[in-house]
Amino acid sequence: MRNYAEITKRLEHLEVPIEILGTVHNYPIHQIHLSSSADTPRPILVTGGVHGDEPAGVEAVLQFLERDNTTLLKMFSFIVIPCINPYGYVHNTRETVNGVDINRAFEAEDVAEVIIVKKVLAQTQFSLAIDFHEDYDATGFYLYEGKRDEKYIGPDLATAAKTIGPIDPEDPGEDAPNLAEGVYKVADSWGTEGLAPYLLHFHSEHVIISETPTVWQLEQRAALHLMVLDTALSTLSEKEL
Numbered sequence: 001m002r003n004y005a006e007i008t009k010r011l012e013h014l015e016v017p018i019e020i021l022g023t024v025h026n027y028p029i030h031q032i033h034l035s036s037s038a039d040t041p042r043p044i045l046v047t048g049g050v051h052g053d054e055p056a057g058v059e060a061v062l063q064f065l066e067r068d069n070t071t072l073l074k075m076f077s078f079i080v081i082p083c084i085n086p087y088g089y090v091h092n093t094r095e096t097v098n099g100v101d102i103n104r105a106f107e108a109e110d111v112a113e114v115i116i117v118k119k120v121l122a123q124t125q126f127s128l129a130i131d132f133h134e135d136y137d138a139t140g141f142y143l144y145e146g147k148r149d150e151k152y153i154g155p156d157l158a159t160a161a162k163t164i165g166p167i168d169p170e171d172p173g174e175d176a177p178n179l180a181e182g183v184y185k186v187a188d189s190w191g192t193e194g195l196a197p198y199l200l201h202f203h204s205e206h207v208i209i210s211e212t213p214t215v216w217q218l219e220q221r222a223a224l225h226l227m228v229l230d231t232a233l234s235t236l237s238e239k240e241l
């Protein structure tokens with residue numbers, strides 16, 4: 001069993017307000033909104049813990065919140081949900097308390113975690129949404145990318161992330177077209193049941209799913225997720241200048 005109170009404690013140490021989006025099986029799902037008062041920066045969605053047995057995503061989100069993002073906040077604002085599946089996180093299960101894989105449930109109307117996340121999405125169109133995951137079978141990292149204009153940046157992300165660890169040599173076998181080494185396209189065949197494809201269809205012009213191998217140390221996995229996020233943000237800001 002993992003201690004969810006430790007996550008809450010880390011969030012309470014932040015100098016920004018924490019919002020509770022809802023409570024599932026007595027565990028609150030938190031949201032943090034990071035923005036500076038200047039201009040109208042582009043909104044970015046950062047999420048972790050959709051699968052409860054993938055703690056590196058939650059760790060990466062917490063580390064992102066705990067560091068100084070002043071420079072990024074000149075160009076972006078962030079909606080951050082550190083742990084979408086708190087019950088799964090505590091009990092180290094992929095699914096919810098009801099045995100539901102949240103990442104296959106975004107078309108369902110009776111999944112509490114999905115209802116809670118959709119409340120946030122209803123208000124915003126994101127420039128980028130990134131969702132942190134892990135792979136128990138992988139030996140290296142890989143990522144999925146979906147982009148409405150199909151101008152993919154995944155190859156640049158993979159190149160940068162190789163400074164943290166190797167790319168997984170195996171195809172993850174999710175029917176996703178291979179765009180480059182370690183980069184797969186969010187497949188049309190996935191429909192809109194997963195968080196990232198749902199976002200791509202309805203709420204975000206660009207989505208990334210970052211996948212780290214569970215065999216790596218937690219710190220290395222979290223570092224890889226943050227490298228993918230930071231490289232994506234720096235690529236986005238360069239392209240718009």
Ligand SMILES: [Zn+2]
Nearest residue numbers: 051054133134
């Ligand atoms: Zn996952």
